[in-house]
Amino acid sequence: MNASAAVARAGELAADRRRIAFQRLQYVALRAFGCLLLGIVLLIALFPPYFMTITALHPPTLSFSRTPTLFSTELSPSAFADLFSKYPYLTWVANTTVVAVSSTIFSVTVATLAAYSLSRLRYPGRGTLSSAVFFVYLFPSTLLFIPMYIVLNSLHLLDWLPALIAVYLTFSVPFSIWLLKAYFLTIPRELEDAALVDGATRWQSLVLIIMPLATPGIAVACIYSFTLAWNEYLYAFTLLSDQAKFTLAPGLTKLIFGDVFLWGMIMAGGVLMSAPLLVLYFVAQRYIVAGLAAGAVKG
Numbered sequence: 001m002n003a004s005a006a007v008a009r010a011g012e013l014a015a016d017r018r019r020i021a022f023q024r025l026q027y028v029a030l031r032a033f034g035c036l037l038l039g040i041v042l043l044i045a046l047f048p049p050y051f052m053t054i055t056a057l058h059p060p061t062l063s064f065s066r067t068p069t070l071f072s073t074e075l076s077p078s079a080f081a082d083l084f085s086k087y088p089y090l091t092w093v094a095n096t097t098v099v100a101v102s103s104t105i106f107s108v109t110v111a112t113l114a115a116y117s118l119s120r121l122r123y124p125g126r127g128t129l130s131s132a133v134f135f136v137y138l139f140p141s142t143l144l145f146i147p148m149y150i151v152l153n154s155l156h157l158l159d160w161l162p163a164l165i166a167v168y169l170t171f172s173v174p175f176s177i178w179l180l181k182a183y184f185l186t187i188p189r190e191l192e193d194a195a196l197v198d199g200a201t202r203w204q205s206l207v208l209i210i211m212p213l214a215t216p217g218i219a220v221a222c223i224y225s226f227t228l229a230w231n232e233y234l235y236a237f238t239l240l241s242d243q244a245k246f247t248l249a250p251g252l253t254k255l256i257f258g259d260v261f262l263w264g265m266i267m268a269g270g271v272l273m274s275a276p277l278l279v280l281y282f283v284a285q286r287y288i289v290a291g292l293a294a295g296a297v298k299g
Contacts, residue, residue, distance in 0.1 A: 049274065056080065056267035079264030080272075089269065091244060092251035099161055099247055100229035103168040107225040108218060110169070111176030116206055118177070119184040120192070130181070137174035144170075145238050152239060159242045167239065168229045176221040183217030184210060219287035227277060248273045 051068075057075040083089050118130050148167055149158075157163040187210060195205045211218065233249035240246055243254065252269045255262040281288065 049271075052267045052270050052274075055263055056265075056271050058264060060264060079268040083265045083268050083272075087251075087254065087265075088244065089251070089272075092246050092248045093272075095161060095245060096230060096247040096249075099165055099168070100226050102162075103165050103172060103229040104222050104225040106165070107169055107172040107176055108221050110173050111180055111221055112206075112211070112218065114173075114177045115180035115184055116210065119181045120189070133174050133177050136170075137178055141171050142234065145234055148235065149238050159240055159245050161245060164236060164239055164247075165229075167235050168225075168232065172225040172228050175224060179221055179224075180214065180217050183214050187213050216287040219284055223280060223284055223288060226280070230273075230277060 051070070054070065054072070056079050057077065058069060058072060059074055059076045059078065062069050062072060062074065114133070118126060118133075152158050152163055152167075191209055191213075192205045195209050196202075200208070231249060232247075236247045237250040237253065240250060243251070246254075248269070252266055252273075255266045255269065
């Protein structure tokens with residue numbers, strides 16, 4: 001009995017070792033597959049900015065070549081220099097900055113007050129108003145640029161940057177309200193009730209209690225509004241015709257003459273246009289994850 005029990009025990013130990021070895025092999029294989037898949041995704045994601053940057057640094061002889069050049073030691077910053085010397089690129093940057101910053105400030109301010117009202121206050125029509133905001137957010141913005149043009153043209157507001165800012169608010173405010181409303185609902189109401197009992201006003205409770213706790217959500221709303229205004233092309237191209245009023249997106253179209261594309265300067269402008277957003281998203285990535293995840297907790 002002792003010998004047979006020992007043999008059985010040895011068999012069990014061998015089976016356990018084989019199972020553990022198989023699990024380790026499976027773990028290593030899955031980890032290797034995950035790293036390979038991540039590498040492929042990164043390669044696909046990073047190729048466009050790499051190609052854009054390398055094309056911007058190519059001399060004209062390579063940028064106009066029929067065969068794309070993925071690597072070259074003949075690099076030159078002439079495209080960047082020509083972009084600033086031959087075109088009002090700094091004016092386009094200034095216009096884009098004014099539009100994006102102003103749109104962000106107005107959008108987040110309005111959205112914060114509206115989201116607080118929809119999430120904390122009780123009044124007739126609150127549910128209908130909340131549904132209307134969500135419906136406006138879902139409505140495709142590409143269907144509205146012709147009516148917007150007709151309205152602004154009748155009001156003689158074309159080629160006016162404040163009008164473009166107002167148009168951007170119609171897109172960014174509904175999303176920001178929807179996002180912040182969901183985030184405000186995750187903040188315990190008891191904190192605000194305690195402040196009200198201690199003598200704080202609604203405004204003080206919003207500024208001193210709700211907003212500091214809702215920093216990730218507010219940051220996401222700011223980033224979304226800024227990105228929308230910074231990158232938007234269709235409305236800026238439709239509503240602005242004066243080159244001195246152009247933002248970056250429609251301004252880069254001035255580098256296209258019929259079937260001639262000034263690829264070096266176009267890519268240089270794209271690189272410079274993308275750089276602020278890359279820095280912004282890299283710095284605020286923690287807030288972006290926290291802010292977007294809040295809506296999945298409670299709506």
